[in-house]
Amino acid sequence: MRLLVIEDDLLIARSLERALSPLGNTVEAFTTHAEAHAALSHDRFDLVLLDLGLPDGDGLNLLAALRNRGDTTPVLILTARDGVDDRVSGLDLGADDYLAKPFSLAELEARVRALLRRSQQRSDNRLRFARLSFDPSTGTAALDDVPIVLPRRELLLAEGLLLHAGSIAPREVLERRLFGFDEVGSNALEVYVSRLRKRLQGTGLQIRTFRGLGYRLEEVNE
Numbered sequence: 001m002r003l004l005v006i007e008d009d010l011l012i013a014r015s016l017e018r019a020l021s022p023l024g025n026t027v028e029a030f031t032t033h034a035e036a037h038a039a040l041s042h043d044r045f046d047l048v049l050l051d052l053g054l055p056d057g058d059g060l061n062l063l064a065a066l067r068n069r070g071d072t073t074p075v076l077i078l079t080a081r082d083g084v085d086d087r088v089s090g091l092d093l094g095a096d097d098y099l100a101k102p103f104s105l106a107e108l109e110a111r112v113r114a115l116l117r118r119s120q121q122r123s124d125n126r127l128r129f130a131r132l133s134f135d136p137s138t139g140t141a142a143l144d145d146v147p148i149v150l151p152r153r154e155l156l157l158a159e160g161l162l163l164h165a166g167s168i169a170p171r172e173v174l175e176r177r178l179f180g181f182d183e184v185g186s187n188a189l190e191v192y193v194s195r196l197r198k199r200l201q202g203t204g205l206q207i208r209t210f211r212g213l214g215y216r217l218e219e220v221n222e
Contacts, residue, residue, distance in 0.1 A: 005029040033057030052079040067094035129165035
């Protein structure tokens with residue numbers, strides 16, 4: 001499952017990432033309203049963990065924008081605000097659950113599991129482009145609906161390209177998806193792009209490079 005953590009406290013964000021990743025989740029974390037808005041506008045997630053007190057905006061505005069465009073991704077609000085009005089506002093805007101800080105990681109994990117179970121009951125949400133598809137619920141890729149085995153980072157790269165199919169997947173977005181907060185070399189992403197390119201040879205698909213911008217998945221005539 002793919003989780004988005006929106007939390008302005010970097011230590012808390014990293015603690016959540018360390019706690020939830022071993023449960024079989026891919027966790028992406030952002031600390032500002034602007035970054036989170038961009039991620040929610042371009043990517044799909046199975047669950048959003050949302051802090052309300054962001055340095056450059058209110059988390060409730062992110063929630064409202066998400067629901068206004070018909071996105072039903074489960075949202076778990078995490079906040080130090082303990083007023084009843086804030087809780088009611090969040091739930092009225094479409095939040096699925098509410099957890100006040102400080103909270104235990106055990107309780108957080110239990111609520112995340114419950115919301116993910118609920119989200120798995122949604123209709124087919126596979127990402128598709130031409131012959132290639134990716135199923136977020138199982139974390140598997142396929143060609144013509146026949147599963148293909150990919151190493152973890154190549155799988156994350158394929159998912160990232162499919163999320164931006166028809167447009168350029170920004171380099172920094174792909175790097176964050178593959179490497180998280182780890183320091184990476186200047187050509188680390190290119191290594192995995194090259195490997196995935198080779199696997200796609202003969203499939204009618206290619207990964208086109210846009211220098212200084214990113215990569216785009218395209219169909220080709222072979």
